[in-house]
Amino acid sequence: MPDPVYPHASRFGHRLRVCALYPDLMNIYADRGNLLLLERRCAWRSIGFEVTPAGLGDTIDPEAHDLFYLGGGQDRDQVLCARDLAEVKREALHAAAARDAVILAVCGGFQLLGHTYRLGAEEVPGIGLVDLHTVRGEGERLIGNIAIEVRLPGLEGPRVLAGFENHGGRTHLGPGERALGRVLRGHGNTGAGDVEGVRRGNVVGTYLHGPLLPKNAWFADWLIARAIGPHADLPALPDDLEHAAHAAARRAAGI
Template identity: 50%
Template sequence: MSDRRLRIAHLYPRLMNIYGDRGNMLTLMRRCRDRGIDVEVDELGLGDTLASGAHDLIFMGGAQDRDQRRVSEDLLATKGPALLEAAASDTVILAVCGAYQLFGKHYVAASGEQLAGLGLFDCWTEHPGPAGDRLIGNVVAELEAGDAITLVGFENHGGRTFLGPEAQPLARVRSGFGNNGKDGMEGVRFRNAFGTYLHGSLLPKNPAFADMLIALALGETELEPLDDEIENAAHRAALKLTGRRR
């Protein structure tokens, strides 16, 4: 058994798993195990309580509106307080698409129904309604936080997310729509909590970002390098789809 261990909570793996978001979990587990890092995964669904301080990394993916509605109340009741505490204590959190929306202040669905958000991120999301265009396509974005990392992914969302004055974007869009197709921002970051619209899955094609999350979760400044020939080829292929080289 290794003396290095990563404890991951995967929230709503059956309901919040659209566009292959489970691939993010597979990538985190594989990149840890290839380095001899033990991984423990707790899958938490409806009715399950998230224990305070029990995990180093928390992941939640996206879903259609009907499943987000099912998850919304349960998230606030059974996992909300521990999530807010985790974010405040610098636990690594990755929230993709629907999770990103629910972790904001509120989400207005296509029907006009407003779902209360967790308020972990200073942002809100509004869907323009059935007549509004979905924001669909390949994305290239440059990480905002001083790390020289280019993110690639695929977005498909009707909601438009807007950041509040206390919010920091995860990345700046170089190709694609991002949060709302207008302000050039993609995702959000609060301490070690990250929200993003990038599917595809995100982490398999972005090994540098995956390693950044793992290192933050373990409290390490640098991880041992891996052979990322296949991952980097996938990254380059995604860049090529947008006509960009880097």
């Protein structure tokens, strides 16, 4: 990843402080692309950007970051990180969510937002930030292009998120929990029903990778705005290629 541009510059004092959780272990589906989108789109707007990696054993300060990112990993790495999250970082992430920091968790990270992830005889702990649990399905992995329809605060009307999903786990939301979106094409949380991801306030979990933000630059901007706060006014960027990539991802999913 290139060095952050203008690390301390800020637009009207705005600054996005990102905590990347386990960037060397939970990065299997090009999660780096998500961080790169956040970084560049802040830099182009002269919004200060800093990213702090937090690995196994590192404590995190819930006040020190505006956005926490957790990607996906191989089974072995995911189990290592799950234990570390539960033992070392759980309280801080609950505190961060309580102060409305953005938490974006993709794929394996999404699974760890919930209570547990059951892999055969093994039960991997989650951090219980939202009411969901995941079970490794007996059937095939759920793989393919996917598009979901989302409604988000601050945005008029429904929008489409497009990406790619590849998961063996089936994620079940608790009765009080809301999905991130409705599946237009693809499998979603369980492969049955039309529910994809989870969103509670600024805590977002999804199976959409591919990676997510390059295919949906508008969503990167929504996250940046939510993380910086209600007064963020993000000027538009020349997004021709972003729009074309989004359109291609939608076409790949069949819409």
